[in-house]
Amino acid sequence: MSHPPDRGVSRRSFLKGSAIAGIATTGLTAAAEAAELHRPPSELGPGEHEITLSINGKARLVKVETRTTLLDALRDRLDLTGAKKICDRGACGGCTVLVDDLPVNSCLMLAVDAVGCELRTVEGLADPADPKATHPLVQNFVACDALQCGFCTPGMVMSSLSCLERRGTPTEAQMRHDLSGNLCRCGTYGRVMEAIERTAKGEGGGR
Amino acid sequence: MRPFTYVLPTSLEQAAEAATQPDTIVKAAGIDIVDRMKERLVTPQKVVNLLPLKRELSQIAEQNGEVTIGAMVTLTQLQEAKQLQGRAYDGLRRAASTTGTPQVQNRATVAGNLLQFTRCWYVRSEAFRCLHGGRGPTCLAMTGDNRYHAVMGWSDCVRVHPSNLAPALLALGAEYTTRAGEAVRRRKLADLFPADPRAQNPEHTLEDGEIVTALHLPAQPADTRLGYAESREKQSFDWATTACAVRVVMAGGKITAADLVLGAVGPVPMAKPQAAQLLVGKEPSEKLFLRVAEAAFAGATPLAFNAYKLPIGKAVVRAALEEATR
Structure with missing residues (x-):
């Protein structure tokens, strides 16, 4: 995997990045909060700032503008191109990533808003150096041939x-509901549900 | 999207103050606003981000039967809230569950849903210069492709109000609290929508810098039921073409009180008290529901391409009534 070009961390941008992280994750103590009331709120932008995102369990520094979406930060700045930019309006689900375990459209979320959240992308389900570590769900997508053109697949x-994580063994209605935000023009939904079912049953996949 | 300065308040006081600055908008999850900023329909210099206040603004609490819903409760949290599981809230949960997609529901907030900008394809496109917001001389939908537009309550702009939650919340008699500077105000939810929904009036009545902080659902009488039904072209990621929320209170097999609100048919959610009144004191029946549905759409004035909304809307009213009285 290639790495994005070196960005260099200035002390100032690092501090600003950690300030947002602090607000988002830990909140403030009562005394600090009272002092904060009489201070103007912190501001970011409009230029670039360095922020820290927690992606697939790893802290990643990334330089973004306030207007950069999470999707653009992942794809263009962090070289995580699994999430796809298709409609860029939250209508197709191609950019779906998990934010604190819930699927969201990364094209509708600003990267700055993801500070302090646990992000998971499709890249976290496989390790190119260790094929055996591939998540059983991904193996079952392959085993069930649950894709044609594959463009919607990372989001799917x-x-x-x-x-699977929320429902354990989902019913068909639950699967239909949970997949209803992901458009597949090849019509692979049936196979996708098969892959989910197989994974729920603990079948490891494999060809 | 144009560059902007992002304001990160750590208190509601700070947010309310920052929101009064010129060329500033307030954003929660940003589902609607980020979309509009990408289209350059809004190009603010500053965006006040409410997400740092999420913990404070996303509580759901019940006291003496009154349920208070924080403005930043997500549509997913709304569906799962233990305080909102009874039949009196069936229609509210259903309205939330039909909104957008699961991905949208996981982020979209209750107040954001109520305050979303119209989905009129002329208004929402920078390429068109329509009367809405004074961008052009006439309402382009009035004589253009108006298949998704208003069939009642319109004057010089035929947009429809897109919120799924609004009819359900209005039928429950909801109120809302806002914060503007130091002022905290609580009003009827109907006051959030303009009484005269002309092109120059925005979708809501909030003043500059006024922030919705919570919604309140009054205690409901025993055996209150909320039905909700809607018509739509797609089962996912779509807005309703017609919608109806109906609240009935049942006693001894009869309806003792009723409220009926239509969605997606006018520039604001349309309460229909006269249609609802027909239900009071009656036993539920197919014949009665037909009369109520006719009354709900009495006097409707459809446009060239949306007369289909009348028969479908009436069927939707009956479906909501059947659900509520089942």
């Missing part, structure tokens, strides 16, 4: 993963 996999 993330919605399927969340469905």
Whole structure:
């Protein structure tokens, strides 16, 4: 996997990045909060800032503008191109990633808003250096031939993963509901549900 | 999207103050606003982000039967809230569950849903210069492709109000609290929508810098039921073409009180008290529901391409009534 070009961390941008992280994750103590009331709120932008995102369990520094969407940050800045930019309006689900375990459209979320959240992308389900570590759901997508052109697949996999994690053994109605935000023009939904079912039953996949 | 300065308040006081600055908008999850900023329909210099206040603004609490819903409760949280599981809230949960997609529901907030900008394809496209917001001389939908537009309550702009939650919340008699500077105000939810929904008036009546902080559902009498039904072209990621929320209170097999609100048929959610009144004191019956549905759409004035909304809307009213009285 290639790495994005070196960005360099200035002390100032690092502090700003951690300030947002602090607000989003820990909140403030009562005393600090009272002092904060009489201070103008912190501001970011409009230029670039370095922020820290937690992606697939790893802290990643990334330089973004306030207007950069999470999807653009992942694809263009972090070289995580699994999530796809298709409609860029939250209508297709191709950009689905898990934010604190829930599937969301990364094209409708600003990257800055993801500070302090646990992000999971399709890249977290496989390790190119260790094929055996591939998540059983992904193996079952392959085993069930649950894709044709494959463009919707990363988003479909993330919605399927969340469905499995939240429901254990989902019913067909639950699967239909959970996949209803992912458009597949090849019509692979039946196979996708098969892959979910197989994974729920503990079948490891494999060809 | 144009560059902007992002304001990160740590208190509601700070947010309310920052929101009064010129060329500033307030954003929660941003499902609607990020979309409009991408289209350059809004190009603010500053965006006040409410997400740092999410913990404070996303509580759901019940006291003496009154349920208070934080403005930033997501549509997913709304469906799962233990305080909202009874039959009196069936229609509210259903309205939330039909909104957008699961991905949208996981982020979209209750107040954001109520305050979303119209989905009129002329208004929402930078390429068109329509009367809405004073961008052009006439309402382009009035004589253009108006298949998804208003069939009642319109004057010089035929947009429809897109919120799924609004009819359900209105039928429950909801109120809303806002914060503007130091002022905290609580009003009837109907006041959030303009009484005279002309092109120059925005979708809501909030003043500059006024932030919705909570919604309140009054205690419901025993055996209250809320039905909700809608028509739509797609089962996912679509807005209703017609919608109806109906609240009935049942006693001894009869309806003792009723409220009926239509969605997606006018520039604001349309309460229909006269249609609802027909239900009071009666036993539920197919014949009665037909009369109520006719009354709900009495006096409707459809446009060239949306007369289909009348028969479908009436069927939707009956479906909501059947659900509520089943």
